[in-house]
Amino acid sequence: MNISARRRVVLAETAVSIVIARGEGGALTHVGWLALAGLAVACFDFAQLGWWAAPTLVLFGALALAAVFDARFLIIPDGPLIVLLLQGLAILPSDGGEAALRLAAAAGGYGTLRAIDAAYRLLRGRAGLGLADAHLLGLAGLWLGPAALPGCLLIAVVSAFLSALIAARNGRLAQMAQPIPFGPHLALGFWLGWSLGPLETAQSGF
Numbered sequence: 001m002n003i004s005a006r007r008r009v010v011l012a013e014t015a016v017s018i019v020i021a022r023g024e025g026g027a028l029t030h031v032g033w034l035a036l037a038g039l040a041v042a043c044f045d046f047a048q049l050g051w052w053a054a055p056t057l058v059l060f061g062a063l064a065l066a067a068v069f070d071a072r073f074l075i076i077p078d079g080p081l082i083v084l085l086l087q088g089l090a091i092l093p094s095d096g097g098e099a100a101l102r103l104a105a106a107a108g109g110y111g112t113l114r115a116i117d118a119a120y121r122l123l124r125g126r127a128g129l130g131l132a133d134a135h136l137l138g139l140a141g142l143w144l145g146p147a148a149l150p151g152c153l154l155i156a157v158v159s160a161f162l163s164a165l166i167a168a169r170n171g172r173l174a175q176m177a178q179p180i181p182f183g184p185h186l187a188l189g190f191w192l193g194w195s196l197g198p199l200e201t202a203q204s205g206f
């Protein structure tokens with residue numbers, strides 16, 4: 001994905017604002033620090049990760065880019081999603097049954113958010129979730145499997161609600177209909193689900 005120099009500067013500024021709780025990123029500070037905490041847990045004994053280190057770092061980088069991009073521009077670019085798809089397929093379990101469960105979880109995650117968006121459109125007459133959000137939850141299903149998917153979505157919903165409260169308190173949520181990025185919260189649930197769940201299982205002989 002080609003990102004212009006100007007856009008890279010804007011994304012860097014957004015990432016910094018998230019970490020230091022200033023400006024437009026202030027409502028996402030908890031997302032940034034929880035993600036960094038998950039990275040610290042994953043890398044606590046980096047040598048023990050073995051070959052899992054590479055996909056773990058790829059996952060963190062792709063999710064971080066998707067989250068910051070969505071936080072700034074209210075859109076998730078295709079690049080990180082494609083990377084996550086290819087890497088997720090590469091680490092599918094060799095067991096056919098387990099691999100089928102991962103693929104089913106991917107379809108289920110995608111279908112869940114598409115169904116929620118369709119219901120919201122029917123009730124409110126406007127989009128509630130972006131297509132990329134559904135893709136991201138589908139990818140979470142591919143990486144995490146069906147058991148971890150509900151927890152991923154729960155973390156995302158709670159985190160988004162907290163961000164909305166913070167934004168409203170800071171005067172950055174003018175009205176309830178104002179869109180807020182859901183991608184950073186899905187990315188947080190995805191990352192914590194991996195760094196605190198399946199990765200630990202994988203290191204134990206997954």
